[in-house]
Amino acid sequence: MKVAIASDHGGMNIRQEIKKLMEEMGIEYIDLGCECEGSVDYPDYAVPVAEKVASGEVDRGILICGTGIGMSIAANKVKGVRCALVHDLYSARMTREHNDSNVLAMGERVIGPGLAREIAKVWLTTEFAGGRHANRVNKIEKYEQERL
Numbered sequence: 001m002k003v004a005i006a007s008d009h010g011g012m013n014i015r016q017e018i019k020k021l022m023e024e025m026g027i028e029y030i031d032l033g034c035e036c037e038g039s040v041d042y043p044d045y046a047v048p049v050a051e052k053v054a055s056g057e058v059d060r061g062i063l064i065c066g067t068g069i070g071m072s073i074a075a076n077k078v079k080g081v082r083c084a085l086v087h088d089l090y091s092a093r094m095t096r097e098h099n100d101s102n103v104l105a106m107g108e109r110v111i112g113p114g115l116a117r118e119i120a121k122v123w124l125t126t127e128f129a130g131g132r133h134a135n136r137v138n139k140i141e142k143y144e145q146e147r148l
């Protein structure tokens with residue numbers, strides 16, 4: 001599995017924590033920033049990660065900002081991306097099993113690095129359950145193909 005990761009200035013600490021986790025797990029990643037000292041704009045980081053997922057250049061994306069909300073809104077504008085904003089372990093598992101989410105968003109001003117690390121670990125290792133959930137994901141993809 002190959003992962004693209006990015007954050008704005010509000011998510012830099014958790015980004016470093018998740019990079020360490022992926023190194024421990026032997027997961028290949030590309031870090032798309034930010035290398036910011038000041039304030040930056042989260043869409044400038046969400047969209048490049050989302051586009052790499054949508055194009056198949058990477059399998060998954062991880063985005064961190066202050067709340068995770070801006071990152072998830074921006075990433076979900078990219079066709080083919082199913083970005084889940086997650087701050088608990090149950091949702092981390094369920095969004096993989098039920099939604100086949102391919103991008104994870106988290107907020108560094110909402111949760112600490114320990115929980116973020118556990119969420120990422122569960123999200124990276126949980127498989128999509130398929131079956132009836134695949135029908136539902138297919139309906140989202142059909143809408144994207146026909147209407148967007």
Ligand code: RB5
Binds near residue numbers: 069
């Ligand atoms: C930046 O101050 C903050 O707005 C951003 O990190 C994020 O929380 C947006 O949703």
